[in-house]
Amino acid sequence: METKRVVIQDIQAPKDEELLEAAKLLAGNGLVAFPTETVYGLGANALDEAAAKKIYAAKGRPSDNPLIAHVARMEDVDVLVKEIPQAGRKLMETFWPGPLTLVFPKSECVPYGTTGGLDTVAVRMPSHPVAKRLIELAGVPVAAPSANLSGRPSPTTAEHVMQDMNGRIDMVVDGGAVNIGVESTIVDVSGDVPMLLRPGAVTIEMLQEVLGKVEIDPVILGPVQDGRKPKAPGMKYRHYAPKAQMTLVEGADLEEMSGKLRALAAEKIQQGYQVGIICTEETRAKYPEGIVRSIGTRGEEDTIAHNLFAVLREFDDCGVTYIFSETFPKDHLGQAIMNRLCKAAGYRIV
Ligand code: TXA
Ligand code: MG
Numbered sequence: 001m002e003t004k005r006v007v008i009q010d011i012q013a014p015k016d017e018e019l020l021e022a023a024k025l026l027a028g029n030g031l032v033a034f035p036t037e038t039v040y041g042l043g044a045n046a047l048d049e050a051a052a053k054k055i056y057a058a059k060g061r062p063s064d065n066p067l068i069a070h071v072a073r074m075e076d077v078d079v080l081v082k083e084i085p086q087a088g089r090k091l092m093e094t095f096w097p098g099p100l101t102l103v104f105p106k107s108e109c110v111p112y113g114t115t116g117g118l119d120t121v122a123v124r125m126p127s128h129p130v131a132k133r134l135i136e137l138a139g140v141p142v143a144a145p146s147a148n149l150s151g152r153p154s155p156t157t158a159e160h161v162m163q164d165m166n167g168r169i170d171m172v173v174d175g176g177a178v179n180i181g182v183e184s185t186i187v188d189v190s191g192d193v194p195m196l197l198r199p200g201a202v203t204i205e206m207l208q209e210v211l212g213k214v215e216i217d218p219v220i221l222g223p224v225q226d227g228r229k230p231k232a233p234g235m236k237y238r239h240y241a242p243k244a245q246m247t248l249v250e251g252a253d254l255e256e257m258s259g260k261l262r263a264l265a266a267e268k269i270q271q272g273y274q275v276g277i278i279c280t281e282e283t284r285a286k287y288p289e290g291i292v293r294s295i296g297t298r299g300e301e302d303t304i305a306h307n308l309f310a311v312l313r314e315f316d317d318c319g320v321t322y323i324f325s326e327t328f329p330k331d332h333l334g335q336a337i338m339n340r341l342c343k344a345a346g347y348r349i350v
Contacts, residue, residue, distance in 0.1 A: 003166050005158065007174045011035070014130045014175075016137065023137035025170050031058055033147040033161045034134055035175035036126040038099045038184050038200065039154040039309070040161050041070065041144030042169065043134075046080075049113035052143055058168040061150040065234045066116035067143040068101050068184075069123050072136040080121055080141060082107050087211055088189035094210050097127035099180055099201040103188040114143050116233055120190050130175040146183060147172075151241050152316075153309040153344070156181050160313060181306035182336045186232055187214070196220065197232040199336040201305070220339055221330065223347040242312045244276065246323040246345040258286040260350070261324050265290045268322045276315040278325035280304070291320060301333040308337065312344060 006022065008014045022032045029051040032043050042059065044051035046069040056063045069080055074092060077084065081104035084092070088102050106121035115121050123141075126132060135142050146154035149164040158174035165172070185200030187207065195215040196204055207214045219230040249264065251257025258279070265275045266289065275290040281297045293311045296303030315323055325341060327349070328334045342349070 001167055001170065003162070003169055004171045005162070005174055006171060007158075008130055008176075011175045012129055014133050016133070019130070019134050019137055019173070022134055022171055022173050023139075026134070026138035026142055027140055029054065030171070031055065031169040032134075032171045032173060033155075033158075033165060033169060034131055034144075034173040035128055035158070035178055036070075036131045036144075037128040037179045038126075038182065039156055039178055039180075040147040040158065040172075041131070041142075042147035042161075042165065043070070043138075043142040043144040045138075046070075046114050046141040046143035047109060047111065048140075049111040052111065052113040055143065055145060058165065059145060059148070059150045061145065063113075064116045065145075066118055066122060067114050067145050069110070069114065069121060069141040070131065070135055070144050071123060071125050071141050072132050074125070076141060077104075077123055077125075080107055080110055080123055081105060085189050087194045090210055091187060091189065091194075091207070092125075095202050095206075096125040097132065098125075099127075099184040100124065101184045101186045101198075103186065103190055103197070105190050118233075120188070122186065124184055128175070128178075130173060134173065153242065153312040154183055156306070156309050160310070163313070177306075179306070180302070181309060182340055185336070188231055195231060197230070198234075199339050201302075201333060201336065203332050204335060205332060220335070221342065241344055241346075242323060243316050244320045244323045246325065246348065248325050248327050248341055248345045248349045250327050250349060254283055257326055258283045261326065262287055264350070265322075265324050273322055274318070274320040276311075276318075276320040276323040278311055278323065280326060283326065290324075291315070291318065298328070301328070301337065304328065305333055305337055308340060 101124040155161045185202040186198040188195045249261040277292045295307040
């Protein structure tokens with residue numbers, strides 16, 4: 001299969017002519033990758049079980065890992081869900097369109113092939129102008145996991161998508177680099193108390209402001225304990241995994257953190273290994289050797305989130321054997337950053 005690439009000229013105002021072929025593919029049973037404000041998604045008709053199967057095959061993803069259905073308008077949620085609980089309604093009104101996915105009790109018309117056999121369905125209304133218009137033109141809810149091969153970091157550019165999906169899908173809609181760079185926040189509103197299943201750009205602090213009480217799935221910041229099942233099935237996989245062995249380095253302050261990291265890196269470099277270092281503008285000068293990448297300024301967490309997956313991919317591509325990364329505070333957007341880093345590192349923290 002040849003993967004066609006369609007470049008959108010003005011991502012703030014995409015033209016219908018640019019999106020019509022992609023929309024037709026989605027309404028049929030084609031596979032189309034497209035930009036959202038979080039990461040690129042790999043879309044197919046969410047109401048068509050056969051299309052969902054094709055997504056799992058293209059990604060090499062286990063089929064018990066459910067997909068998020070993307071909609072273009074609030075009212076498009078109604079056919080997908082049995083009911084919209086009060087907490088869900090409030091969150092939709094506050095954060096949609098945007099980087100927030102809500103888990104609802106599913107309606108009859110959502111196939112179990114899309115929900116990994118669950119009686120709930122995850123729904124999100126993206127704010128990206130290209131995603132919004134594309135879903136609208138397709139006229140169906142669009143199931144879309146991140147458009148990476150299973151186990152690879154989520155793609156934040158069309159180039160990343162092509163690296164993983166070229167020849168496996170019908171089309172990539174190229175809208176340049178995404179804005180946020182980590183996947184959406186997921187909140188389950190199907191139970192009595194809303195529960196955060198995956199941290200993202202809508203932070204726990206923002207959710208609490210709207211809802212008061214929000215529970216947090218304990219798997220978010222720690223390894224999955226024996227017998228404890230993450231509520232979002234996808235969180236049990238070692239996602240976002242670079243090929244290198246990755247270690248996160250903590251320290252009482254930046255001085256101590258960078259000192260420890262420099263010593264750990266030096267040891268591996270001396271043994272002849274290629275070593276990647278993930279640091280920040282504040283500490284870049286502390287690392288005289290290794291492949292050193294700053295992912296932003298500590299004061300600007302959104303830049304750090306934006307650059308994170310691209311750096312992990314870069315290290316994969318240049319074949320480093322060990323990666324050492326600095327760590328970040330775990331509040332606000334830092335919770336999502338540390339969640340992705342911890343998973344990439346398989347919770348190896350020193
Ligand atoms: O930002 C995002 O959410 C991106 C863009 C493309 O929208 N999509 C994305 O999809 O990250 P994916 O498939 O890579 O991650 C979806 C996560 C998985 O961890 C999955 O287990 C969870 O959502 N999920 C989906 N349906 C669920 C459900 N009914 N109950 C609990 N978790 C669910
Ligand atoms: Mg994913």
